[in-house]
Amino acid sequence: MANQFGSKIKELRETNGLLQRQVASQLEIDTPMLSKIERGERKAKKEQVLQFAKLYKADNNELLTLWLADQIYDVIKDEDVASKAMDVAQEELKIKSKRTKKK
Amino acid sequence: MANQFGSKIKELRETNGLLQRQVASQLEIDTPMLSKIERGERKAKKEQVLQFAKLYKADNNELLTLWLADQIYDVIKDEDVASKAMDVAQEELKIKSKRTKKK
DNA sequence: CTTATATTTGTCAATATTTGACAAGTCAAT
DNA sequence: ATTGACTTGTCAAATATTGACAAATATAAG
Secondary structure (H helix, E strand, O other), X not given: OOOHHHHHHHHHHHHOOOOHHHHHHHHOOOHHHHHHHHOOOOOOOXXXXXXXXXXXXXXXXXXXHHHHHHHHHHHHXXXXXXXXXXXXXXXXXXXXXXXXXXX | OOOHHHHHHHHHHXXXXXXXXXXXXXXXXXXXXXXXXXXXXXXXXXXHHHHHHXXXXXXXXXXXXXXXXXXXXXXXXXXXXXXXXXXXXXXHHHHHHHOOXXX
16 A cells, blocks of 8 residues: 655655654645645645655655656556556657647 | 547548447547547546557557557647656656566 | 538536545554 | 543545536547
């Protein structure tokens, strides 16, 4: 059930010597919610990822990467063709990123 | 808007000389829905992917791969760390697949 | 141009999923 | 047994997804 992002922010919280209560109030969520995010039972919003980074003095991109990786993993975890699909998606990403970022 | 899976099944439908109407009725959906799936506006269910493969005499895994790749792409498309996250997810997949498939 | 058929677009309500909040639970230390 | 930190379970509200339909736009044929 645990995921990479959750484990990371739990670890960061502990090395920063903070309680769930303290962090939760900063993010304006309750402690059960934070507990669930840390254990991978709920997923954080992108905005919250940035708040975690700031609060724990961690690198934005590092946390965003773990957070996004968990979401990818969620999509593929039960699929036989997961690995092949990743390759195809990566290829698609490469191709589309040529045409500069839209939207 | 178009995606890989949609383009593929549209192509397959045409090489098989079938109309949306005919395919849709087999899948028990209406033609607007099929149209949307082909253009990537809606995503097919996994079950439908298998029906497409059967109907078009195509390879299950090939279609499933494109279908899954589109879903991965959807998750990462607007993210700066997309590529790094893919690497991390792939790594996670490798690690977890050692412990034989659960669920 | 008019009709006929194929596909696409737009909208909407029904359904499903996700979210946030709360009460109550466990666990560890005192 | 009380306190503090965290976890679990449940629920309704908010959001998102789905399927169905009517209407619009092609495309092709006469």
